[in-house]
Amino acid sequence: MIYRLLALNIDGTALQSNGRLHKSTKEAVEYVQQKGIIVTLVTSRSFPSAKKVARALKIKTPIVTHQGSYIASLQEKPIYVKRLNEEITYDIVSFLEVLPCQIRLVHEQFSLANKFKLNNNLLARTVFTSGDPVLYSQQFVSSLTDHLHGQPVTPPKIEVYFEDKKDLEDTKIALGKMFTEIEIIELDPLRLDIVPTGGSKLDGLAYLGSQLGIALHEMVAIGDGMDDIPMIEAAGLGVAMGNAEYPVKRAADWITRSENEQGVAYMVKEHFRKQQPIEFLRKMKIIKK
Structure with missing residues (x-):
């Protein structure tokens, strides 16, 4: 399967338990982006808080925040907002x-x-x-x-x-x-x-995918929380962190290492190194879009 988007939860996934980004996670995100794979964050955090992590990871794609109710890029206006009246x-x-x-x-x-x-x-x-x-x-x-x-x-x-x-x-x-x-x-x-209603992580990720022309089965979703389960189940490859609770691991297709054992970097090394760059796959007409 060819994957075109990588979705990362923040706390317990992209970040270590001390709240810091490990160098290997930054390198992993840079590696998949160089292959033409889009990277986004899908988080329960507020947009201002998530934006700080996105900048550190050099993510330019819109990020899914507030559990999925608010999607925006770092500089532009939001592309999707759901509010409680x-x-x-x-x-x-x-x-x-x-x-x-x-x-x-x-x-x-x-x-x-x-x-x-x-x-x-x-x-x-x-x-x-x-x-x-x-x-x-x-x-x-x-x-x-x-x-x-x-x-x-x-x-x-x-x-x-x-x-x-x-x-x-x-x-x-x-x-x-x-x-x-x-x-x-x-x-x-x-x-x-x-x-x-319509403001969950899965709803937000699906909407972002529709704007980018990427279906859920072309995505990899990595998370550790109970609120990550729907997107892990819906993604083409759902990945649970090693630090996730059992229900999250049960929902996943694959389990990586924990956040303190650089689980995101390990997953990227194991899966994306085998995938050719997206532009090459287009030239070879293996993918059309």
């Missing part, structure tokens, strides 16, 4: 604010969250995944509903961090019954992402 955002926040959780409205230009205090580890992860504080405005307010009364927000995504797994499970069921306009994505036992 003002009314639904307010109703979701009203429901969530009575629960012990942190609620974060993640816009492409800022984030807005309540001041609920989680334990230190979870709070650190919340800040880390939502964007770079230097480039990205992060505001905390006592009451989100009060704030939204005067300043409505239409975010591509809402992140919710719980302290109790049962609260997450009950919330997922309740919101699923209350709204047909949203998708509820469970990232781990204590975090939900809420996006508009």
